[in-house]
Amino acid sequence: MAQSPPMDVAVVGLGATGLAAVLEARRRGATVAAYDSGRLGGGATGRNAGFLLAGTADFYHRRRDRELYGLTLDEMDRMMAETPTVISRTGSVRRPRSLEEHEDCAAHYQALRDDGFPAELERDGSMIVPTDGSFHPLARASLLAAAARDNEAVLVENHLVDNFDALEADRVIVAVDGGLERVLPELTGRVRTARLQMLATARTDEVRIGRPVYSRYGYDYWQQLPDGRVVVGGCRDQFPDQSWTTASRPTQAVQAALDCLLREDVGVRNAPVTHRWAGTSSYTDDRRPVCEEIRPNVVAVGAFCGHGNVIASMAGRAAVELALDGRSPLAVALTE
Known part of the structure; x- marks a missing residue:
């Protein structure tokens, strides 16, 4: 690889967070080079279910969540304005599976309504959040990368960074989610x-799923894509010995559980898994x-707890604020 000129900011990671950081740094006039050990969006960004959900990894129950929930709603509007062709604001469904979860879902609904946020409670106890939606994560990443290159950012794929000092940049932002503790x-x-494991089926008309659905406190989730395919993920909590790992190959036990979820709960009986x-x-x-700044002139950003599709964009911008200004009110809002 040809030596890049010294940069104001180097970004490690070309997923949603890293791309948001690149675009924000260029917006502020900083020169930027970004690197990824694999392909653009090849990590969590390109392998997730594509849910667009307001809030954080914890369900909305406390009044102190109000400011951050509002910020994530604003962020979804921002994302829609940036890449309208790959986002659908269909709403989402939280579907409880137990009496305890029914009660929690009702409390979730009431907390949202009390603070003035839209939500609907169905007769079966499910809750619809009409401001949520879904999107194509890898397609969005490709659009953001094109915008970054058009704005003279340097993006380098398939380049492992194992020495931050070799990057020749004034500031480094490590924008990695999975495996952050290894980096x-x-x-x-x-x-x-x-x-986190998933599967996808062939196109099917056995079901009509108009909104992304999550259940069992978010441990299970599914949606139907515009072309009729159904994607299902989850079940990791049933196999903790197979789940707390940096390995990224599917396992037989979790995939078998996903098969049961697909056939018995989602209702897809016949379509083959592809x-x-x-x-x-x-x-x-x-x-x-x-x-946060984890080392002198090195900002770490990640660990979104499986809920990064909206938060990641915000965190990428916050990381740039920390790198260039030494402080970030947005980072405080996200982490405290």
Whole structure:
């Protein structure tokens, strides 16, 4: 690879977070080079279910969540304006599976309504959030990358960065979700990585699923794509020994559980499964993402606890604020 000229900012990771950081840094006039050990969007960005959900990894129950929930709604509007062709604001469905979850879903609904946010409670106890939606994560990443290149950012795929000092940049932003604690070992014990698994079917008219659905407190989730295929993910909590790992190959046990979910709960009885895959995402014990200066002139951002499709864009911009300004009110809102 030809040596790049010295940059104001180097970004490690070309997923949703890294691309948001690249675009924000260029908006502010900084020169930027970004690197990924694999392909553009090849990590969590390109392997997730494409849910566009307001809020954080924790369901909305506390009044102090109001500001952050509102910020995520604003972010979804921003994302829609950036890439309208790959986003659908259909709403989402939270479908409870137990008496306890029915009660939690009702409390979730009431908390949203009390704070003035739209939500609908169905007769079966399911809750619709009409402001949510879905999108094509990899298509969006491709559009953002094209915009970044058009704005003179340098994007380098298939280039492993194992020495930040070699990047020749004034500031480094490590925008990695899955495996963040491996890239920055000082986060070991605070951040750990989970393997998330999914499958997809052939096109089917057995079901009509108009909105993305999540159940069992978000451990199970599914949606029907515009072309009629159904994608299903989850079940990792049933196999913790297979889930807390940085490995990204699907496993037989979890895939068998996903088959049961597909056939018995989603209602797809006959359509064949055509694809099976896994990706990784990092988690923290307090369910708050990481967005902070972790070493001198090195900002870490990630650990979105499986809920990064909206938060990641916000966190990427917050990381640029930290790198260039030394402070970020948005980072505080996301992490405290």
